[in-house]
Amino acid sequence: MTTAQQRLHHALDALDTAGRSAHPGPPVGGCEHCWTAEDLALLSGPPDLLPNELLRRAAVKSADLWYDFPTLYRRLAPRILRQLTTGVLADGELIATRLRAADWRKWPHADLVTEVLDAWWSGTLEQPAPPTHVPTVLETVAATTDTLAPWLRTWADTATPTADRHLADAVEGWLHWGEVLALKFGFYGEFEAGPELTEWLLALPPGRIPVDQRYWLELIVSPPPRES
Template identity: 45%
Template sequence: MTTPSQQLRAALDALDAAFAPLSESPIAVGGCTSCYTGADFEALAGPVDRVPDGLIPSVAAEVASHWDDFAALYRRMTPRIVRLLVTGRLHVDHGLVASRLLAAGWRDWTVPERRALEGVWDAWWRSTLHEYPGTGQVTGVLEAISVSTGSLAPWLAVWADTRTEAADHHLGDALDEWLVEWGLADLRLGFYGELHAGPELLSWLLALEEGRLGAAQLFEVERIADS
């Protein structure tokens, strides 16, 4: 039986395979010459596996208007971007990557591409819930997968069903962020606040089995829900 981390590695490899026809075929790349050199455009136009690591965060985070064909470039670079994101080596806001994927129109890509990306999201989420501490904050992982897919419900359902110490530790950490830093009642996820998550999270938290939340955190969640 494979472990969640092994399933994640397999999903990432499947993502590479699904995008191989795009990744291996050269394309024309142009954009802002104040930010990027001719050598940068040439590297981005060639095989994706040869693009220098230093260019990946720029592509992952850059605004669409800086590229002549943002959607085509982002689609082509998605396996590199996602692998670095999932393994904690991208250092770009998770919500921003999700927002850029939406802007690139990933839901309209080919079926194999969409399924491969969805497979990574599912494996990443399950791997995260089985490992503590992990390669990144659980709130960032949840933000990336929920904003890009447009739904919190399936990911919260998996969390509720995952009764591991790691999942519960992550839950405590998430509540520390949502209650103290992010403002749970009106929490919005995504770089541009695309997903209004607060009400759904409150309902989910209140429906969790007794004992999943600490007494102090449960009190605060109930106070917010009643206000």
């Protein structure tokens, strides 16, 4: 287990402990067309006892379907983040959008959420075959925190063959879809990432990304003038 994976393990455990020590919220209420009385009763109880499928549904459903979404999501966040960061739960861009809607920065244990995200990102860059694709993890952590800078700084500082292979693969995907400058993160595209990401890529030292990728990025940023 790497240092980053150990950090993630400890951060998830600390988040679990903080969640268990918090006062239980009011009974969970929500759209009765979407949730049965049994669902709502289970969601009102200990999060550790929730069936995985019910947890997944609660993790991704719209905030408008709940009477007190921030309180519910704060209670479920330790399990949601554990499953997300270990590859059990997908839909990272949607989880990021839900965390934003839950106003997670105002939670008493918001620092632990940040630590989980930071350890997850560092650990992902270290793994040759992480359970969640690197661009998806970047989108999730950036959209959740509403910033790219610290995550890109970590990637720049992780100058390893594995991290650089992830970088080349990510750029290849962004170039393939022709969306680098217009790239937006989050389920609803809440976070505009393209310009900052492109500028960062072009500022990397030579050799961090393949020459042909740098060429295409430069061409996208400064296309040649059209012939009249």
